[in-house]
Each structure stands twice: as C-alpha cells, then as structure tokens.
Amino acid sequence: MASVDRSAVAAADPAPARRGPARTRVVGFAWAALTVMIFSGWFVVTRFGVTRELRIWDIAALRFGVGALLLAPAVLRRGARLPAAAWGEGLIFSVLWGVPFVLLVALGLKLTSAAQAASVAPTLMPVFAGVFAWGFLRERQGKTRWLGYAAIVAGLGCLVHAGATAQGAPSAWGILALAAAAAMWAIYTLLFRRSGLTPIQSAALICVWSSALYLPLYLFLGLSRLRLASAGEIALQVVYQGVLMSGVALITYNRAVSLLGSSAATAIIALVPAVASMLAIPILGETPSLAEGISIVVIVLGVLLASRPTPARRESILSQT
Template identity: 30%
Template sequence: MNQPTGGAGALIRQSDTRPALLGVACGVGAALFWALGFVATRHGLKVGFAPPDLLMHRFLWSGLAFLPIVVRAGLGDLCGIGWGRGLALMVLGGPVMSLISYAGFLFVPLGHGSIIQPSCATLGGLFFAAVLLRERISPSRLAGAIVIVGGLAVIGAESIGHIGLTGVQGDLIFVLTGLMFAGFGTLLRSWRVSAFPAAAVINVLSLSLLPIYAATGGLARVAAIGVGENALQAVAQGILAGPAAMYLFAFSIQRLGVARAAVFPAIVPALTLLVGWLLLGEAPTMLQAAGLIIVLSGFYLAQRQR
C-alpha cells in the first residue's frame, strides 16, 4: 500500500496532532483551575467559611446556570446519561468528593492536600485504566507511578513526624478523594460521556442539596462573612474549579484517553504551591518541597509513551 507523501502526509500528521494538542491544552487548563480552587479553599477556611459553605459556592451558581440546559435536554434521562450513571458521577466527581476534600484542609496545610489528592488521582487513573479499561500502561508510566508513591511517602513522613495523628487523618482524606476522582475519570471514558453533559448533570443534581444547606443555617452564616469573600468563592469554586475545570478535564480524556489524561492532575501540586505562596504567603516546608520534586519526576515519567 502506498504511503502518503509530501503535502498529503503533512496534512494527515497535522490532523492527527491537533486533537492531541487540544487535549493537552485542556488538561493543563483544568490543572490551573483546580490549583486556584485549592488556594481559594484554604483561604476560605481561614476567613470563616465551613466546608458546606464552600460546597454551596462550588455547585449552586453553576447548577442554576446549567438547569435550563438540562431541562431542555430532558430530565427523564439526564441528557442521555441516565439517573444511575448521573448519580454515580455526582458522588465521585461532585459534591460528595468535594465536601470530603474541603474537610481535609482542616487537618493539614495547603501543600499536603494539593500534592496528595492530584497524585492519587494520577495513580488511580493509571490503575483503573489498566485493570478496568484494559489500556496498555507503558513501563515508563509504571515507573512514574512508583516514583509518585515515593513522593507521597515523603509527604506522609511530615504528617507523622510534625503534625501527628490529625495530619495522617488529613492525608488519608486526600488519598480517598484522589481515588474517587480517578474513578470519575474512568467512568467518563468507559461510558463515553461527553464533557458538557457530565458537567451540566453533576451541577444540576447538586442543587438537591441546597434545601438541606439552608435548613442548617448555612445562608445566614455565609451572609455574615461579607459580599467580597463570597464573590471570590463564587468565581473560584463555582466557575473555575467547578464546571470549567471539569469540562476541560473531561474533554482531555476524550482526546487522550484515561491513562494519558490522568497525568494532568499531577501538575496541580506545583501550581497550587506557587499560587498559595504568592497569594496566601504559605511557603512550602522542606519536606513538602522534596515530596513535590519527587512527584513531578514521577509525573514526567508517567506522561512518556515508553
């Protein structure tokens, strides 16, 4: 069979490259938005927000924006996703996972959550892709996973040696939420759920929690904190770290596959520590920096093809 040559071959290579580059761009964008969400969460807890307050900002505004779209597309089958699958995505990538994650920052510094959760999302994504989706995991990616585990061990050592039992508890919370998010990404790929319906359905289903939040006095609590702080959380949680990041990540999964897209959460730690240092003044400790360097080395190996 003749191979394409000259201009035709270049066009084919270009058409093959563009979707991959778009997937990479979306993955990096999602990582940046998640990093901003981590920093905003830490800031919000410092100024008096409780985890349910941040959860309200995370899902209320985007849920209201997506509601007309979901209603027009059909509530009966939730935009074609189905109620069973929609609820599963809501638990793994929606308010349940987010609330657990917010609580973790009550026990450990920003550096712990921002490193452990994305790293475990990467490890879980690689594992689920291999076991459940039968995607091939290259030796380099396997080596990267092992290196990432080493970086997490360094972070865990700081909790044991300097923070104590509460630190270990906080770290384990972020291990759990990282694995939950890995499961979310795997289901998106397995069920072939497109980015926009997934984001819309999760945020709309999350509106069902608003009556519970209001009944427990949440609205009065956030009103007392002030308009400026609430506006900050609405943008950071409700737009950037919420539907925008979810859409970009889901789009990257569709273009690159679960195993390749799973490495993008691993760049969140560096972005989070940098932004947190600049905006919150929380400089990373030596152990956090060492763990970050190891994790980033693992990320480099995990994104290689061989």
C-alpha cells in the same frame, strides 16, 4: 475507492498522519494545563473559606448551586433532552465528583493544610486511575507509565515527609479523606471516558443532581453560615467555586480526558502541587524547602512518564485521523 486512495497517500507521506495525533495531544495538554491552574488555586481558596466564617457545607452549596444555575440550560433547555440513561450516569457522576467529593476534600483541607491537601488528592488520583484501569478494565499501562506512577508516589511521600518536618505530622483522618476523594475522582474519570456525554453535559448533570439532592438538606437543617461571612468572602467563593470549579474546570478537565485518555489526563493533574508551590512564592511569600523542591521535581518527572500514551492509545489516535 476513496479510502484506498487516502490510505495510499498516507503510506507515501506519513507526515499528516503524525501531525494529527500530535495536534490532538497539544490541544489536550492545553486543556489539562488550564485545569491544573484552576485546581491549584482552588485548594488555597477553599482553605481560606473553611478556616474563616464559612463551613464545608457552605462551600458545597455555593459550588453546585451557582454551577447549576449556569449550566442547567445545557441539559434542560428545549431540544437538549437527554435519555434516561444519561441522567442515570449523571447521578453516578454527582456521587463521585459532586458533593461527597467536595466534602471530603474540604474536610481534608480543614484537618491538614492547603499545601498538604494539594499534594495528596491530585497526586494520588492518577495513580488510582492507572491501577483501576489496569485491574478492572484490563488496560495495559506499560513499563513507562508504571515507572511514572512509582515516581509520583515516591515524590508524594517525600513531599509529605518534608512538610511534616517543617509543620508537624498531618492528620491521619485528613489524609484518609483526601485519598478517598482521589479514588472517587479516578473512578469518575474512567467512567466519563466511556459515557458518551460531552464535557459540558457531564458538568451540567453533576451540578444539577448535586443541587437537587443537597440544597434541600442544606436549607432544611439550617447549615448555612453565609450571613456571617463578608460580601467579599462570599463573592470570592461564588466566582471560584461556582464559576471556575463547577463550570470551567469540569469542562476543561473532561475535554482533556476526551483528547488524551484517562491515564494521561489524570497524570497531568499531579502537577497541581508543583504549580501551587510556585504560585505560593509570589502570592503568599512561601518558598519551598530544598527537600520539598526535590520532591516536586520527582513528581514532575513521574507525570512526564505517566502521561505518555500507551501503544494502544497511539494506535487509537492514528486510526481516527
């Protein structure tokens, strides 16, 4: 009877029902915005590391080693025991968004540049996520989202072309590595949404599994170059890779996916090239050309279209309020 009364009230005054999903989207966008800010700086910091004394192996070790130390209590402390199935999901996640992902992005950064890498991987990821959701999960995207994906791809193509005009053609292997990383990122996003794990549990499992599988090989094969790097360089990578990327960004991104859905949350990540370009103006003194600026605007417009909820997603949010 109480449910009937609430339904009657909602029908008479739909404003609270509208405020519920609106508030959910605002909070989701806030989490996504924080993720974008961290990711934008990550490409610059990682490029800084792999072009000096550190190598991609060191970046991966610092990222997941420090992340595991910080997040392991979330899944290993007494009373937080996870079922075996959850650990199995965590292993899959660590393959998709753990060491292999970081190594692919780091390779792409080494063969291209921070600007080109920040333009390719985050921009292709929402497109892959939308196509995979449509092709394998039969999720209806709608004309608006398809138009948004097309605008994102068109903007990316123009941005890479404009950068090639000024800096030379990017490495084909570097672009391929970044595209593969984007596809893995998209698959992880779709699987996480259906996993039942909390954002912090997923982040912790990725770090724990990655450390357990990677660090022994890293030490046994003598891949470390940490002794050659300065204390300041190592400290920078520890904070950004281990704390911000392995901890904060994983949690904020997973939270955004939970609130906005995989397609909308991943679309927001396509804003990374725009934010990175704006950060580069005061920090690096790099001002984008007119062609690059127009390309970034096209990508932003594509994001706005691709991040709109589909009718099915809107109905799902309303049913939860």
